[in-house]
Amino acid sequence: MPTLHLTADEEAMLGGRDGGGVALAMRVIVGQARISDAPRLVEITSAHVDSCLYHGQVSLDFAHRLVDLGARVRVPTTLNVGSTDLIHPGLVRDHELAAAGRELMAAYVDLGCTPTFTCAPYQLPNRPALGEHIAWAESNAIVFANSVLGARTDRYGDFLDVCAAITGRAPYAGLQTPEARQGTVVFDCRPLGEFTDLVYPLLGHHIGSVVGAEIPVLLGIPADVGEDDLKALGAAAASAGGVALFHAVGVTPEAPTAIGGLPVRVVDLETLQRVRRELSSVASELDAVSIGTPHASYAECVRLSELVVGPPLKLPFYLSTGRATRERLAENGVLQVLEAAGVTVVVDTCTYVTAILSPTWKYVMTNSGKWAHYAPGNINVSAILGSLTECVASARAGHVVLDA
Amino acid sequence: MIIRGRTLHPGTATGTPIRLTAPLSFWGGTDNEGRIVDAHHPQCGALLTGRILLMESGRGSSSASSVLAEQIRARTAPAAIILSRPDPIIPLGALIAAELYGLNFPVVVAPYDAIPTDALVQVTDGTITW
Numbered sequence: 256m257p258t259l260h261l262t263a264d265e266e267a268m269l270g271g272r273d274g275g276g277v278a279l280a281m282r283v284i285v286g287q288a289r290i291s292d293a294p295r296l297v298e299i300t301s302a303h304v305d306s307c308l309y310h311g312q313v314s315l316d317f318a319h320r321l322v323d324l325g326a327r328v329r330v331p332t333t334l335n336v337g338s339t340d341l342i343h344p345g346l347v348r349d350h351e352l353a354a355a356g357r358e359l360m361a362a363y364v365d366l367g368c369t370p371t372f373t374c375a376p377y378q379l380p381n382r383p384a385l386g387e388h389i390a391w392a393e394s395n396a397i398v399f400a401n402s403v404l405g406a407r408t409d410r411y412g413d414f415l416d417v418c419a420a421i422t423g424r425a426p427y428a429g430l431q432t433p434e435a436r437q438g439t440v441v442f443d444c445r446p447l448g449e450f451t452d453l454v455y456p457l458l459g460h461h462i463g464s465v466v467g468a469e470i471p472v473l474l475g476i477p478a479d480v481g482e483d484d485l486k487a488l489g490a491a492a493a494s495a496g497g498v499a500l501f502h503a504v505g506v507t508p509e510a511p512t513a514i515g516g517l518p519v520r521v522v523d524l525e526t527l528q529r530v531r532r533e534l535s536s537v538a539s540e541l542d543a544v545s546i547g548t549p550h551a552s553y554a555e556c557v558r559l560s561e562l563v564v565g566p567p568l569k570l571p572f573y574l575s576t577g578r579a580t581r582e583r584l585a586e587n588g589v590l591q592v593l594e595a596a597g598v599t600v601v602v603d604t605c606t607y608v609t610a611i612l613s614p615t616w617k618y619v620m621t622n623s624g625k626w627a628h629y630a631p632g633n634i635n636v637s638a639i640l641g642s643l644t645e646c647v648a649s650a651r652a653g654h655v656v657l658d659a
Numbered sequence: 660m661i662i663r664g665r666t667l668h669p670g671t672a673t674g675t676p677i678r679l680t681a682p683l684s685f686w687g688g689t690d691n692e693g694r695i696v697d698a699h700h701p702q703c704g705a706l707l708t709g710r711i712l713l714m715e716s717g718r719g720s721s722s723a724s725s726v727l728a729e730q731i732r733a734r735t736a737p738a739a740i741i742l743s744r745p746d747p748i749i750p751l752g753a754l755i756a757a758e759l760y761g762l763n764f765p766v767v768v769a770p771y772d773a774i775p776t777d778a779l780v781q782v783t784d785g786t787i788t789w
Binding site: 291 | 667682686687688689696697698699716717721722723724725726728729730733744745747748750751752754755756758759760
């Protein structure tokens with residue numbers, strides 16, 4: 256086990272030179288570095304903090320402790336979703352949860368974080384570049400930053416994210432190191448043929464379920480695949496398993512060019528049909544539709560706005576997105592189209608992490624593998640997975656409509 | 660019997676073990692009362708409170724450390740967690756509970772296959788006895 260070496264500056268932070276808040280944050284970073292067998296810490300260029308989502312009194316106690324000790328973030332720091340929608344506060348039914356959520360979100364802004372409140376910080380400007388060391392929490396943001404951007408972050412839990420932001424350091428371990436980023440198992444996706452949009456969350460869920468601690472290398476992903484599809488794939492893989500990095504040959508920046516010698520698993524349509532049966536309830540009855548997990552990009556919102564023009568939606572339809580995206584949609588008249596069609600736009604939070612959907616709803620359709628994975632446990636609904644067009648067609652029909 | 664493992668977070672606890680047959684994320688996988696609520700988990704419905712939890716590793720969400728820290732604060736957490744491979748997110752929850760509340764929740768990495776699930780097991784830092 257290597258001994259952890261700290262620089263004089265880091266020792267001084269640990270010793271209280273920069274105040275009690277920095278010292279507490281450094282104790283957390285050093286504790287994690289020891290657990291991870293890190294030989295040293297690494298300076299980070301940005302942080303994405305997930306600790307602003309309320310999980311009980313401990314969330315507030317920790318944030319208030321840092322504020323009281325005078326801590327401030329020292330690198331640009333974005334915030335993940337919180338437990339309430341600050342722009343549409345009436346959406347959250349549980350007022351106690353909304354109040355606690357708001358208090359927590361405010362505390363993180365007090366620490367100097369930027370109030371982005373999105374789980375898709377990679378949709379914002381100034382995103383990290385290839386090879387940059389960062390400290391991002393939120394499993395879908397981690398897998399996107401590592402895989403698609405080629406920035407380097409390990410899987411960080413709540414609390415560590417903000418401690419990294421306050422100290423500007425992370426343990427030099429795990430995916431911060433080049434040796435841990437090599438692909439170790441190949442998923443041959445070429446038998447899948449044409450990639451419809453639902454293939455990505457299903458494939459992600461499958462990979463997450465079977466990959467264990469390996470780093471997957473995907474073969475056969477179309478070279479012109481968009482970031483939204485890679486987002487859906489990564490998010491599903493990171494919720495079904497601990498996937499924090501994947502490589503897609505010919506697509507992602509660190510993908511290997513030669514894969515000889517690695518074990519190969521073949522993925523065919525039958526595999527994905529089985530995954531769909533696992534993730535998706537068989538029901539005709541439907542109470543609502545929820546899309547935008549992770550937060551819908553501008554392009555996804557525009558696509559939805561094109562689909563919802565026409566016959567009215569009979570069922571409640573929720574779209575979760577970032578507040579920055581919503582602003583852009585409003586400037587370009589897209590938000591007005593969505594709202595006129597009856598779409599409820601949710602920002603700053605997401606429908607499966609807080610109390611937005613009616614507790615009487617049993618069947619909710621989504622295009623997200625991540626939502627389908629977590630919503631049954633979190634908000635006690637049965638999820639039906641469908642493509643975006645199936646979601647819109649179902650909301651129009653008032654019951655589940657699948658293409659095939 | 661004694662097993663010596665690696666201490667990821669120090670503390671002492673006594674309880675009966677529960678062995679997970681699949682990895683579990685505390686967030687989305689357990690509720691504030693300490694019960695498994697992940698519908699996809701084979702042991703969905705099991706109560707973890709006060710048990711010595713034997714699990715391979717954590718899974719999925721970064722929020723698992725918050726959920727564990729909150730369960731430690733609310734006294735609905737397991738008594739201790741024994742992992743078969745190191746996972747930073749679980750001991751992070753324990754570290755925060757120690758910093759904020761002075762509660763020391765043991766997290767150990769040890770080969771736990773030999774631990775019987777019907778015995779009273781004691782965990783003292785990295786030492787597991789029954």
